[in-house]
Amino acid sequence: MKFKERVFSGMQPTGSLHLGNYLGAMLKWIDLQKTHECIYCVVDLHAITVWQEPGELRHAIRQVTAAYIAAGLDPEKSILFNQSQVSAHAELAWVFNCVARLGWLNRMTQFKEKAGKDRENASVGLYAYPNLMAADILAYRATHVPVGDDQKQHLELARDIAQKFNNDFAESIRTAGYEDGQFFPQPEPVIVGPATRVMSLRDGSRKMSKSEPSDLSRINLTDDDDTIAKKIRKAKTDPEALPSEIEGLAGRPEADNLVGIYAALAGSGKADVLSEFGGRQFSEFKPALADLCVARLGPIAQEARRLMADPAEIDRVLVDGANRARIIAEPILGEVKDVIGLIRAAS
Ligand code: AMP
Ligand code: TRP
Numbered sequence: 001m002k003f004k005e006r007v008f009s010g011m012q013p014t015g016s017l018h019l020g021n022y023l024g025a026m027l028k029w030i031d032l033q034k035t036h037e038c039i040y041c042v043v044d045l046h047a048i049t050v051w052q053e054p055g056e057l058r059h060a061i062r063q064v065t066a067a068y069i070a071a072g073l074d075p076e077k078s079i080l081f082n083q084s085q086v087s088a089h090a091e092l093a094w095v096f097n098c099v100a101r102l103g104w105l106n107r108m109t110q111f112k113e114k115a116g117k118d119r120e121n122a123s124v125g126l127y128a129y130p131n132l133m134a135a136d137i138l139a140y141r142a143t144h145v146p147v148g149d150d151q152k153q154h155l156e157l158a159r160d161i162a163q164k165f166n167n168d169f170a171e172s173i174r175t176a177g178y179e180d181g182q183f184f185p186q187p188e189p190v191i192v193g194p195a196t197r198v199m200s201l202r203d204g205s206r207k208m209s210k211s212e213p214s215d216l217s218r219i220n221l222t223d224d225d226d227t228i229a230k231k232i233r234k235a236k237t238d239p240e241a242l243p244s245e246i247e248g249l250a251g252r253p254e255a256d257n258l259v260g261i262y263a264a265l266a267g268s269g270k271a272d273v274l275s276e277f278g279g280r281q282f283s284e285f286k287p288a289l290a291d292l293c294v295a296r297l298g299p300i301a302q303e304a305r306r307l308m309a310d311p312a313e314i315d316r317v318l319v320d321g322a323n324r325a326r327i328i329a330e331p332i333l334g335e336v337k338d339v340i341g342l343i344r345a346a347s
Helices: 019-032 056-069 088-097 102-104 109-115 124-136 149-168 172-175 226-232 254-265 270-276 280-309 311-342
Strands: 006-011 039-043 078-084 143-146 186-192
Touching: 006 019, 006 088, 006 311, 019 039, 019 056, 019 254, 019 280, 039 056, 039 311, 056 078, 056 280, 056 311, 078 311, 088 124, 088 149, 088 311, 102 124, 102 149, 102 226, 109 124, 124 149, 124 172, 124 226, 143 149, 149 172, 149 186, 172 311, 226 280, 254 280, 270 280
Parallel strands: 006 039, 006 143, 039 078, 143 186
Antiparallel strands: none
């Protein structure tokens, strides 16, 4: 089967969104709307793999939605919804729990990081998390998945699950009319651009993340102008001037990170940034970066705040998105049930 090109991606509603989310994922989500049918999901079921205070979770679901709309995601054009409203995700995840192998999940580095030392005490959901992610994508037979670099391994697992499902039920899939045996596509990661892995501002060897205790390590999409400028001023750097060539960034993770951030915000490449700033000191580069950051993020934060003043409208957008998502996912889930031998009401 020739699969129609379709984009799917998800973002967890935990904590506030930061520059890593914006540059690693959001910018591409917004860009792909121009060329593709896009489905974007606030993955609330993924968020509860770690305990969330219910009031804060509700707030975060709306806040992530508002941030996306503020950043340029068009809910009329693309489908924007929260995962728990479309039950096909959880149902297909159960099927995939029975397709994926323990050995596959044991290799997931994100589980090891998130579970930490006390693995016995991690939720079963945290362990099975990548199966739910595969279900998110394959419930729509999505072909392209824009994410940051840290999701690469989860996407490989989604591809393995798609392939194993196609193999395990090959005969039944052919009987169902799929002559080439391809029931699910192999979803491709879209990990491109100068900032697929934005690093902490305090430590160039760690990823910028919501869970890092120091708030100085990240720029939040809700930070005001002065806070953004202060965090960039305090960002860790080395004493050298910026190099003129990309090769000169090797072994200088902090410099590499700031140049990558500048390039992504400016919509250019690292080489362009270095041709402008090569030979200059951080004392000159940092104020330019701060200005660019404020110019890009300030209006988004402001618009998101405006949208948050009307939560009922945000909820309406999510309900509308879920209704449209269900129209795509439910027939596919129905076919999955047929293929694996479950009985359902005739449609
Ligand atoms: P999460 O907040 O973990 O749900 O991540 C949402 C999206 O942001 C995913 O596509 C991640 O890969 C991406 N992302 C998160 N942190 C970073 C980072 N530091 N650099 C680049 N992309 C990131
Ligand atoms: N696991 C992703 C993250 O933590 C979020 C996610 C859930 C996702 N389901 C997805 C991303 C499906 C892409 C496609 O960032």
